[in-house]
Amino acid sequence: MSEMKTVLISLSDEQCNCGRVDLRRLMAKAIKTEQLMESKVLIEEVQKRYNTFCDRIEFYSHRLLSLGSVDSEDLGGNYLDLLVKIKDRFPEESMKSRLTANFCPKERMAGYISDFESLVSKVGISEREEIQKKLSFYRRALSENKNVVELLVAWTSIREIDIETDTSKLEESFLSLNVSDNMTSGDYGGHFVALKNQFNKVIDLTKKKTHAAINFSELRHDVITKVIREYAYKNGTPMYVAVTYADGSEASPLPIYCLRSKLPEQMVQLNAQPILNVGMMSARHANDGLDALVKTYWYRNQEISIGRTQAETDDVAYKKSKELFFKLRSEGPYRIAFYQTGFQPAVVGFYRALIEELIERNKKKMPADLEVIPYFFMGEYIKGEPWN
């Protein structure tokens, strides 16, 4: 297998000036773009811009390297693996210290060196040859008031491929890999398992103070509701888990392990109340007769479905729900049949607000005065577990 090696080059401000292009200006622009990427707004456009800046920095740096006019250091083919190791262990710090960036302007050099030293020592790889080489190269660049660019060079030396001698053993392990199988297990696979796995992993990482978020995009709304309910009512120390969407936007965290099932005697009064049919969102599924079935809609479609990131939609849905739940408090007990029609960010926003509302109401230790029974649209409406 061919190796991908990392080569460092250091450039004085004069060397950064490549005729019409000044690498220092490109670096400044790229750093500004990095800050924009953090907000995740119009992320694809910003990423494209960042790619262009980085590509130009690399292009001109390769040119300088090929002319042999700059100081360079070859870190070999294993450096990137070390980088991945650090990033996996300390994702937040790695991002803050720009660990995976391909350049470091001279103003940031001292800070970068100290962050890098701290990271490699925490991972326990400070003695590795590549790390030592990199640190001494950076220190030299700092003392010479230079900027550094890190270049990747592909297909350099030939690396022998590990040939699996006993392929039958590999085949055996492969054939015994677990698969979700309805024919034999009879339980729910796919989305349920995937979302529960996500929850478990994110909870685990959050407890270890590593940033991780649950991605609710592309999942069925009934699955989202059922799994959120399971974790909201599960025994455990209350905590929050971060939420993200496929467009890269990050929403407010979701409280879990924070609700307890009501005893039957706490439900007597509430069970005597009539049920109010509420549709999740107007102007959806009207042709399936939803307009006739419900008395009102929780959200107006116009307010929710407008062009913004999914996290923003989630936030609007959450705030709107908080407002409505607060209003309902003064109106007495409510039993709501909630006719749910999909749209993940609105569903997540609604249940985040509902959980917080139930936590608030439970603090008073009064008989239950709010119940939401979800009905999931799956061609027909299917009743879910009540939230109270």
Next chain:
Amino acid sequence: MLTYEKIMEQFKVFENHVEKYDNEFRKANILPKNHSWRPYRWCSRDIVFALIVVRHERFRNCLEADVCLMSSPPQYPENSGAKVAMGFLLSEAYKCGTSMEIVFSENVETRIEDGKKKGRVPAYIYDLACDFDIKLKHVLEGHITPFEARQIYMKLVGFSKEAQEKIMKLSVDEKISPERACFVVMGGIWSLAEAESIILGSDNPESILLSASSPEDRHLYLRDVLSARGAILGGALDRKLLKKEIVKDGEASESEDIEVEMDISFDGETYAKAYKAIDECCIPWTAETDLILKPEERMVVVVRARSSSEIIETFEEDLICLSRTIEKYKTKEPTMKFFFLVPRDFEEIPSDKRIEMENRIRELGALLMTSPESVARLDKEAMRRIETGRMVRHE
């Protein structure tokens, strides 16, 4: 073989679905959801290979087929209809996020048992599984289990033995699911040869196939883009070689659907592609315009998708690699032809340097091959593919 009546029964079901689909979606200008019944017809020119109606059955989380009619046209390879149908069913099952279980309804090759209509796994698909040496356990219940689906998918894609072993290893190490590796090929993100270059030629194939890195992590993203760049440059040569030239009324044009037959393999150790001609084909992109690869002849192409500066920077190392490649293959087959493939960026190098480089390559017994693709274009395409891969299911 189905009887005329059985075929007509399924045609009727198909027609009903088409009519319903037309009214509910096409005429109303609405796109169907994954869980809506969707009819498909798979054809090449005027030959129908398969008629299929599917939906994502959300409660069982499987793919359900209500119609699955196939043909095996004699002018095409054996069981082509079943291959087309299974390729589609498995990719659709993956795309919809199912458990990969495929269920055939009671309308598929219906029989009456205990007074009840029952379906089954179609006979053509059963035959295909037998050809692959895979035993289907629930044929009469009309089920293909995820375990069986996984094995059929791997066979259907046609990975080389080495690539299959690497995928198995990656799956056992929980780095990538075999379904994902199959889907990136069957879903058209990477051609089979490109995927093999990635799987066998990159030390982090899972990151590329899963589109796991993002531009924010420039180093990791660039590592993926560079590997993808090499695969795409090799893929461009494959496509060029496979194109069949048709001469009509003295004018030459490239056929759109007939390809030259050729065996393509990939050597991950030297990052080179090996070609064995079955039909005669022209060797493109060299200074010698009339080079031909005759049937049974072989050639090896060392692929280096580098910019002009990178070519200069690494030329000595590349020559060592080329020389080792020649040594490795020449002993096995002295008539083998050798090439060194670079992108168009090579032409940006000053001409005296370029001539010197070409001569040194020639001295080793190889020829320079300059693709019309530039690094900028290859990178753009690599990023597009990585981005497309990000949009499809990850598991």
